[in-house]
Amino acid sequence: MSVLTQRLSLTGILVAIASPLVAQQGYQQPPANVAQILDAPARPQILTSPDKSLLVLLDRPGLPSIATISEPEYRLAGIRLNPRTSGPSRQNPSRGMRVMPMRGGEAQPIAMQLPAGGGISYPSWSPNGKLVAFVVSTDDALTLWVADPTARTARQLSARKLNAVLGAPCSWMTDAALVCTTIPANRGAEPTAPSVPSGPIVQEALSGRADRVATYQDLLKSPHDEALFEHYATSQLVRFSLDGQATNIGAAAMxxxxxxxxDGQWILVTSLARPFSYSVPLNYFPTTIAVWRPDGSVARTLASRPLIERVPWGGDAAQVGPRNPSWRADVPATLTWLEALDGGDPTREAAKRDRLLALDAPFAGEARTLLETEWRARGVTWARADLAIAREGQSRQRKARVWVFDPSGRTAPRMLWERSSEDRYGDPGNFLTTRNALGQNVLRFTPDGRSVFLVGAGASDEGDRPFIDRYELATGRSERLFRSTAPYYESVVDVLDPRGTELLTSRESQTEPANFWIRNLVRRIAPIQVTKFEDPAPAFANVRREVVRYTRRDGVQLQATVYLPPNYDKARDGAIPFLLWAYPLEFGSAEAASQVTGSPYRFTRPGGSSHLFALLQGYGVMDDPTMPIVAMDGKESNDTYVEQLTASAQAAVDKIVEMGVADRNRIAVGGHSYGAFMTANLLAHTSLFRAGIARSGAYNRTLTPFGFQGEERSYWQAPDLYERMSPFTYADKIKTPILLIHGMADNNTGTYPIQSERMFAALKGNGGTARYIQLPAESHGYAARESVGHTLFEMLNWLDQYVKPQRPRM
Structure with missing residues (x-):
């Protein structure tokens, strides 16, 4: 070895020794007042009985442990499954079931002998509304159970193991039977990975054919992955009767x-087949849609679709051939589906985009067209033989229409309204449905059959004021039956009587947690409280909050919710350190972007890794300051992304400083996912903030080259835009301290962990101040108690280190 080489080698050793090393100390806990809230159980899940007489409460535990989140998991074809249970991984099911009368009374437990560690999931009412089917999960199996809420009893219907790898495993067939996907009796052991590769992995692109795909996660990567997916996705359909009999239906398939x-006489079955793809998830694999008889024989094959690797692109793109097959809800057995009339290409000139077709049992002959839409069809609410509601829309133009049409074809369709889909103030609401004699959800009418009910958020300049209207279909006349009034935020959950005079609502205020109430609109009596859920985090009882409005320099109206820590006194405490937490949104107009969102009367308590926990450590929080990215002057929204983003941030900072509650020199900015992208951009292009917190973000848009968020242009169509919007491009400009946090098992499209890994390397390589936290086993959102606690520990420590001290910025 030469002297020079020896010197260089020694220099490398000295540099390595001199480099800062971070001790790996395991999971850390946030302050005790935060940890106490994290350890509380979650609010129960509530099911309303179809006859409106009972509430079923499913008791949910608190955050799962890291051991639960780290259980065996296969990530295949866009899904994540637990090979021990043949169900989805990362579950945290309910642990008990209670029932209470709708008109008041204590909740009583439903007696059941759950196996040790058993959890409850997938609850569903029988068609007649008397029983609740549910799935019980253990460490190695999923099984079917049934509860009788009136008798307060439950039992296991069968010990046969269910398969929930591809979705909910069970559906009611009749009041006396369910059909479920189960593990085939002959499935055998899972395929073993070869010790020696059988050959290279080959993918191919065809000349002249543009197969644009998003940056999907968890795709198949090898022949062994293919074998594992087929092994676990294959199910045997079984009919379970309430007397415990189990009957196989058809052959095992995916x-x-x-x-x-x-009517329970037919089964609509969608199945997958080979060849699989390494480029797209399972919903693009070869698919067969068929109607089966109860014995498993095929009555009609609706579609047999090949592998799709040429994925339709854009918000209004659609697959070719039958899509969205479903049963018409108001008749015993009529199959309906949509078909694109423009080849699924929204850029193609076409008088009509979609058509809705129907085919009656026994599914012979040709389907009939019920409706054709000028825009892309969005869905149908069925009502009766001569009436249904259809929706259509245009994504890029942000337009929506609603039609009333006659499925029998005797009268022409009639438009109820056309509106901007982003105009919250003008939203007439959603149609209320009810269960019919078949156990299906259909449009709810008044007793005279002429009017229906519309329930909406009631957005206004005063904030959201939920409402219910009676709407006459023939004339379009609307009568407001109820609207939430201050100091409450009260939304309609259901209508308890045919005339719409008695409502089940969810009511809350700034100081009262959300509970169910019964409100009579005719009798002048006080509303009756049904549930009595208490404040899960009383430490926040003295937090002050205010919805504020302010103006961006281009005239766009903005808003935010400003929180001040418990017992804050402006005269005593003055201007305090603040955290802004936001998420940008795209709009087609300044008018829509300026509309007020949310309500000043919500009961707000943090959970999980919420940024609002900073309030307990003496910080103010400006929550969700609107960061609209508006299409202006003939340009696309993102053409001026950086300029609009920085203008919104400047206006937000100016507002809280003007209020006298924030110290301009001690303000941090943070966000999750696209909010993390925003955070890094603001640190690159402004000097407004003392520090940043960016969780699970994407920072290099060239790694999402075929679009992101609402951006439909590819990198090759707008390379300057992609580079200009990427904070990675400006990593050398980011000198403000930034905390990066990312789940190591992130499955969100576009936010691969490599995004944070390379951003941290760029910051470090350019002399920036950064800390990079990788959370083992965590996905895009953080679930485990240990991970959530450590995330809050890091966030609060970062703020304490770089924001709270009264010293000049770095």
Whole structure:
């Protein structure tokens, strides 16, 4: 070895020794007042009985442990499954079931002998509304159970193991039977990975054919992955009767969707087949849609679709051939589906985009067209033989229409309204449905059959004020039955009587947690409280909050919710350190972007890794300051992304400083996902902030080259835009301290962990101040108690280190 080489080698050793090393100390806990809230159980899940007489409460535990989140998991074809249970991984099911009368009374437990560690999931009412089917999960199996809420009893219907790899495993077929996907009796052991590769992995692109795909996660990567997916996705369909009998239906297959007809005499079955793809997830694999008889024989094959690797692109793109098959809800057995009339290409000139077709049992002959739409069809609410509601829309133009039409074809369709889909103030609401004699959800009418009910958020300059209207279909006349009034935020959950005079609502205020109430609109009596859930985090009882409005320099109206820590006194405490937490949104107009969102009367308590926990450590929080990216002057929204983003941030900072509550020199900015992208951009292009917190973000848009968020242009169509919007491009400009946090198992499209890994390397390589936290086993959102606690520990420590001290910025 030469002297020079020896010197260089020694220099490398000295540099390595001199480099800062971070001790790996395991999971850390946030302050005790934060940890106490994290350890509380979650609010129960509530099911309302179809006859409106009972509430079923499913008791949910608190955050799962890292051991639960780290259980065995296969990530295949866009899904994540637990090979021990043949169900989805990362589950945290309910642990008990209680029932209470709708008109008041204590909740009583439903007696059941759950196996040790058993959890409850997938609850569903029987068509007649008397029983609740549910799935019990253990460490190695999923099984079917049934509860009688009136008798407060539950029992296991069968010990046969269910398969929930491709979705909910069970559906009611009749009041006396369910159909479920189960593990085939002959499935055997899972395929073993070869010790020696059988050959290279080959993918191919065809000349002249543009197969644009998003940056999907968890795709198949090898022949062994293919074998594992087929092994676990294959199910045997079984009919379980309430007397415990189990009958196989058809042959085992990769059943991705199973839906019995309303009369229980037919089964709509969607199944997958080879060849698989390494470029797209399972919903693009070869698919067969067929109607089965109860014995498993095929009555009609609706579609047999090959592998799709040429994925339709854009918000209004659609697959070719039958899509969205479903049963018509108001009749015993009529199959309906949509078909694109423009080849699924929204850029193609076409007088009509979609058509809705129907085919009656026994599914012979040709389907009939019920409706054709000028825009892309969005869905149908069925009502009766001569009436249904259809929706259509245009994504890029942000337009929506609603039609009333006659499925029998005797009268022409009639438009109820056309509106801007982003105009919250003008939203007439959603149609209320009810269960019919077939156990299906259909449009709810008044007793005279002429009017229906519309329920909406009631957005206004005062904030959201939920409402319910009676709407006459023939004339379009609307009568407001109820609207939430201050100091409450009260939304309609259901209508308890045919005339719409008695409502079940969810009511809350700034100081009262959300509970169910019964409100009579005719009798002048006080509303009756049904549930009595208490404040899960009383430490926040003295937090002050205010919805504020302010103006961006281009005239766009903005808003935010400003929180001040418990017992804050402006005269005593003055201007304090603040955290801004935001998420940008795209709009087609300044008018829509300026509309007020949310309500000043919500009961707000943090959970999980919420940024609002900073309030307990003496910080103010400006929550969700609107960061609209508006299409202006004939340009696309993102053409001026950086300029609009920085202008919104400047206006937000100016507002809280003007209020006298924030110290301009001690303000941090943070966000999750696209909010993390925003955070890094603001640190690159402004000097407004003392520090940043960016969680699970994407920072280099060239790694999402075929679009992101609402951006439909590819990198090759707008390379300057992609580079200009990427904070990675400006990593050398980011000198403000930034904390990066990312789940190591992130499965969100576009936010691969490599995004944070390379951003940290760029910051470090350019002399920036950064800390990079990788959370083992965590996905895009953080679930485990240990991970959530450590995330809050890091966030609060970062703020304490770089924001709270009264010293000049770095």
């Amino acid at each position: 059943l991705s969707d199973v839906s019995p007809s309303p």
